[in-house]
Amino acid sequence: MKVKHLLPLGIFIVLVVFLAIGLTLDPRKLPSTLIDKPAPDFTLTQLMDENKTISPGDLRGKVYLLNVWASWCVACRQEHPLLMELSKSGVIPIYGLNLKDVPQDGDPLDQPKRYNAKRFLSTLGNPYIISAYDEDGRVSIDYGVYGAPETFLIDKNGIIRHKHIGPLTGEALINEILPLAKKLEG
Amino acid sequence: MRLLILLLSVWFVSVSVYAGEAQPMAENPVIEARMLALSKELRCVVCQNESLAASQAALAQDLRQEIRDMMLDGMSDTQIVDFFVERYGDFVLYNPPLKPLNYVLWFGPAILLILGFIAVFFSVRKRRLADDAKLSTEDHRRAQELLGEGERKQ
Numbered sequence A: 001m002k003v004k005h006l007l008p009l010g011i012f013i014v015l016v017v018f019l020a021i022g023l024t025l026d027p028r029k030l031p032s033t034l035i036d037k038p039a040p041d042f043t044l045t046q047l048m049d050e051n052k053t054i055s056p057g058d059l060r061g062k063v064y065l066l067n068v069w070a071s072w073c074v075a076c077r078q079e080h081p082l083l084m085e086l087s088k089s090g091v092i093p094i095y096g097l098n099l100k101d102v103p104q105d106g107d108p109l110d111q112p113k114r115y116n117a118k119r120f121l122s123t124l125g126n127p128y129i130i131s132a133y134d135e136d137g138r139v140s141i142d143y144g145v146y147g148a149p150e151t152f153l154i155d156k157n158g159i160i161r162h163k164h165i166g167p168l169t170g171e172a173l174i175n176e177i178l179p180l181a182k183k184l185e186g
Numbered sequence B: 001m002r003l004l005i006l007l008l009s010v011w012f013v014s015v016s017v018y019a020g021e022a023q024p025m026a027e028n029p030v031i032e033a034r035m036l037a038l039s040k041e042l043r044c045v046v047c048q049n050e051s052l053a054a055s056q057a058a059l060a061q062d063l064r065q066e067i068r069d070m071m072l073d074g075m076s077d078t079q080i081v082d083f084f085v086e087r088y089g090d091f092v093l094y095n096p097p098l099k100p101l102n103y104v105l106w107f108g109p110a111i112l113l114i115l116g117f118i119a120v121f122f123s124v125r126k127r128r129l130a131d132d133a134k135l136s137t138e139d140h141r142r143a144q145e146l147l148g149e150g151e152r153k154q
Helices: A003-024 A074-089 A115-124 A138-142 A170-185 B002-019 B029-039 B058-072 B077-088 B100-132 B137-153
Strands: A064-069 A094-099 A131-134 A150-154 A160-165
Touching (some): A074 A094, A094 A138, A115 A131, A138 B058, A150 A170, A160 A170
Parallel strands (some): A094 A131
16 A cells, blocks of 8 residues: 555544543643742731731741632532541641632621631531631632632742642642652651 | 423523623723723633633633723733733733744644645646546547447447
8 A cells, every 4th residue: 555545544643642632631720820939928817817817928937738719619618528638637737718708699698708618617627727818819819710629739938839720639639749748848 | 381481580590690791890981991902812711712801700700800900000901911921821812922832823723724735736736747648549449439339329
């Protein structure tokens, strides 16, 4: 057979390879531009105590996870048991960034702003050492968050080293996040 | 009847969804027009096939508000676009910058078109050469014979 006749087959195979690679990519996952950049600074009130604030500066010298969550976020409920387990193990401190957790349509009008978020933690457990309360979502925009949950791994110098988009999985923790955290811990 | 109720409820839902569309801020039409023009150039990161101007997502609404605020603070369009690229990467731009990483994106289609033209050119030329091939007298005689045979049978 002539080489010429193999050409369509060759093109077809190349096409299949490209499409197959395309199938394994998740177009919803954006490359994070914040990796290896300093975690954006903020000062927010703490979810559990509105008289206290928290900012990344307070956490210098620690390797920690910053988990963006909300009670209205279904996938956050999905990853929650894993966060609980992780916090019990004490391997790495977990801080929370509570995203726009205000009363939703259908909630009583006189319901306190933080009620939903607090109830979430009191019923399902609180894996966070402290959760920051990002009421209007401004801080989350600075972190490039486009869908909760998202989890950032931040090093001792306040540099973002890893970002996990979507619910945490045991696989991602064991294969990527925890080994990297251990390395950063030094 | 059931169908009617279903249709009505669908209609109600769509009406209420429509009502949630971004309300233009009438207080400052200049900023609003600038914001809309700019947000058409930006991709909504939640629903990625929509522009920031068209998207109904909560994040898109917040981001539009962010653009308004930045414009009120006197930031230029370029500065605001930089703000977005810093957070979400070139991906948010519907008109991505011309840099080595994006060369395939920019020139790929043109290169494919040129390759296509080259392929067409060669195949047409080849066909023309084949058409020009002269028939030998032997071929003519055989063709005549076959044609004659067909006529006789009728």
